[in-house]
Amino acid sequence: MKRKGILTVVSGFSGAGKGTVMKALMAxxxxxxxxxxxxxxxxxRPGEVDGVDYFFRTREEFEQMIADNALIEHACYVGNYxxxxxxxxxxxxxxxxxxxxxxxxxxxxxxxxxxxDTILIFVTPPDADELKNRLVNRGTEDMATxxxxxxxASQEAEFMNQYxxxxxxxxxxxxxxxxxxxxxxxxxxxxxNINFINKIxxxxxxxxxxx
Amino acid sequence: MKRKGILTVVSGFSGAGKGTVMKALMAxxxxxxxxxxxxxxxxxRPGEVDGVDYFFRTREEFEQMIADNALIEHACYVGNYxxxxxxxxxxxxxxxxxxxxxxxxxxxxxxxxxxxDTILIFVTPPDADELKNRLVNRGTEDMATxxxxxxxASQEAEFMNQYxxxxxxxxxxxxxxxxxxxxxxxxxxxxxNINFINKIxxxxxxxxxxx
Numbered sequence: 447m448k449r450k451g452i453l454t455v456v457s458g459f460s461g462a463g464k465g466t467v468m469k470a471l472m473a474x475x476x477x478x479x480x481x482x483x484x485x486x487x488x489x490x491r492p493g494e495v496d497g498v499d500y501f502f503r504t505r506e507e508f509e510q511m512i513a514d515n516a517l518i519e520h521a522c523y524v525g526n527y528x529x530x531x532x533x534x535x536x537x538x539x540x541x542x543x544x545x546x547x548x549x550x551x552x553x554x555x556x557x558x559x560x561x562x563d564t565i566l567i568f569v570t571p572p573d574a575d576e577l578k579n580r581l582v583n584r585g586t587e588d589m590a591t592x593x594x595x596x597x598x599a600s601q602e603a604e605f606m607n608q609y610x611x612x613x614x615x616x617x618x619x620x621x622x623x624x625x626x627x628x629x630x631x632x633x634x635x636x637x638x639n640i641n642f643i644n645k646i647x648x649x650x651x652x653x654x655x656x657x
Numbered sequence: 658m659k660r661k662g663i664l665t666v667v668s669g670f671s672g673a674g675k676g677t678v679m680k681a682l683m684a685x686x687x688x689x690x691x692x693x694x695x696x697x698x699x700x701x702r703p704g705e706v707d708g709v710d711y712f713f714r715t716r717e718e719f720e721q722m723i724a725d726n727a728l729i730e731h732a733c734y735v736g737n738y739x740x741x742x743x744x745x746x747x748x749x750x751x752x753x754x755x756x757x758x759x760x761x762x763x764x765x766x767x768x769x770x771x772x773x774d775t776i777l778i779f780v781t782p783p784d785a786d787e788l789k790n791r792l793v794n795r796g797t798e799d800m801a802t803x804x805x806x807x808x809x810a811s812q813e814a815e816f817m818n819q820y821x822x823x824x825x826x827x828x829x830x831x832x833x834x835x836x837x838x839x840x841x842x843x844x845x846x847x848x849x850n851i852n853f854i855n856k857i858x859x860x861x862x863x864x865x866x867x868x
Contacts, residue, residue, distance in 0.1 A: 495696045568847070574860030593864075600861035608856045628842045634822045634835065636779070643817045649785030650811035653804075 451480075452467040452537035452638070454629055455547045455554040458569030461581040463615045467569060468548055470622045478626075480538040482547040485511065488526040501531060511520040516558065519553040530557075544629055550607045558608075559652060565632055567625060572616055574599075661690075662750035663849070664772060665840055666758045666765040669780030670810040672792040674826045677761055678780060682834045689837075691749040693758040696722065701738040711741060729771065730764040740798045741768075755840050767821075776837060776843055779820040783827055785810075 457463040463589065470479055482493055487502040487508050498504045503511070508527045511517050520529030530547060538545045547557065558564050571577045577599060581592045606612060615621040669675040683692055696712040698719050714722070719738045723729050731740030734859050741758060749756045758768065769775050782788045788810060792803045817823060822839055826832040843849065 470714075484784050502832065518801050551671065568855065572862060574857055578864065584724065596861060596864045600858070600865045603854070603858045603861050606857075607851065609847045610841070612847050612853065613845055624842075627838055628772045628845065631822070631835075631839045631842050634824055636818050636820045636823050639823045640818065643814070644819075646781065646785055647814045649813070650788075650807060653785060653789065654809045654811045 447604075449542060449633055450457050451541070451543045451633055452565060452629060453535060453543055453545050453547065453557070454541060454565040454567060454625075455549060455557055456569060456625070457549060457551050457554045457601060457602075457609070458615075459571070460549070460595045461577050461584070461599075462547060462569045462571055463580065463618065463621075466618055467615055467625070468546065468619050470618050471509050471625060474622055475626060478544055480543040480545050481590065482530055482535055482538075482545055484528055484549075484636070485517070486526060486528045488528075494592060501534075503527075511617050514644045518547075519549065519556040519575050521553055551602055555605065563637070565611070565613045565629065566609040567613055567628065569621065569625075570606070572614050588644045608641055658842060660753060662752070662756055663774070663776060663840060663843055664750060664756050664768070664835075664842055665776040665778060666756065666760060666768055667714050667778045667780060668762050668765045668782070668813075668820070670782070670813060671806045672788050672795070672810075673782055674791065674829065674832075675759065677830045678826055678831055678836070681829050682757070684838060685833055686837060689755055691754040691756050692738045693746055693756050694742055695739055695750075695760075696728070697737060697739045699739075706816045712745075712846070714738075726790045729758075730760065730767040732761065732764055732806075763814055766816065766819060774848070776822070776840065777820040778822045778824055778839065779817050779825050780826050780836075782805055782833065784826050788821065793843060807855075 456464060456468065468481065472479055473617070483497065483501060485503050485508060487503055487505050490496065490500070490502050494500065505527070505629050508529070511529065511531065512581060516532055518528040518535060520527060528550065535545050554566055556564055571580060578596060579594070580589065581595055613621060613624050638644065667675060667679065683690055694708065694712060696714050698714055698716050698718060701711070701713050702708070705711065705862065716738070719740070722740065722742065723731060727743055729743050729746060731738060741760065746756050765777050769777055782791060789803070791809060792798065792806055798853040824832060824835050824839070847854065
């Protein structure tokens, strides 16, 4: 029986190493997962490819997608729209791929509200000191920016309990296996196997009738 | 941080191979799991040891346990009481062991009602034909008994959707890994990690205050 894909949303503090983990997950299990491609109204940066990095859309096109209910979630950052086109996600799920969506917390909670069988995974370092270390060791930001990120993390932590799973990113390979294993096991949830349950019920009824 | 154990109830059709799977799970991960020991009023069979196979109790003692609310669940079969003493389960959980309870469906649903963070796992063969084959191939029962078991399985299948997970027992080692992996991942549920979440919230708040 071909199984239907599951939609999983991954969020986490900036500096938790989420991007690296997602890249490693896709590389390790490329036939299992599809990474959702976002739509945006911002201009492509050099090297970015339409349909790969983003679906690049005009403001009018994007607002039409909102009006058509064609986005799973969307938000506005710094004057540009970002959102997740529903069609792409649905196609991949129907094809049996597990779809991963890497988005911010508010978007994640919106998706869960609209599609309750979505899995929400929150990726976190083992503790706050380690988060700070990772931000400092990147060496790309000044202390003011790092403190702003930590302050944002503190606000985001208020929503951690609304996620389904909390995954500690201690080492990337372990974190990848952890996420993969969570999604694999979710395929065994009774609520995702109603067809199987109904099939075996029918078969057993036939035996009882002596068929 | 020492994690608290999780209570998991495993049920399944007679002939699903549940007993073999449980034995293999315990052998493979003996430091992780504790198998709950039932109390009963039936007489010990030759070789059965009190506290290992069962806690053997008199009818009066058992009824006192019921009155004291000292059983997680109990039922009466063929004139004897069977039940799960709460104290043993609690001890093991506190010690960080994941406790496995192998009981019938009604007991499983009772446990879930009283302790909603219990995981319910239903073990099933891939299909009804395979269930029948396994019952026939055991060679220990006549066709009337086998048909009675299949008829009972048909009634039990009505409750499958009330379990958290449906695990297909195709081969024993795969089924063991499947169950182990489900329980491991349940340890990552946000609802089971409130202490961790609160800890990281506090740490991040300290950073924000510039401490």
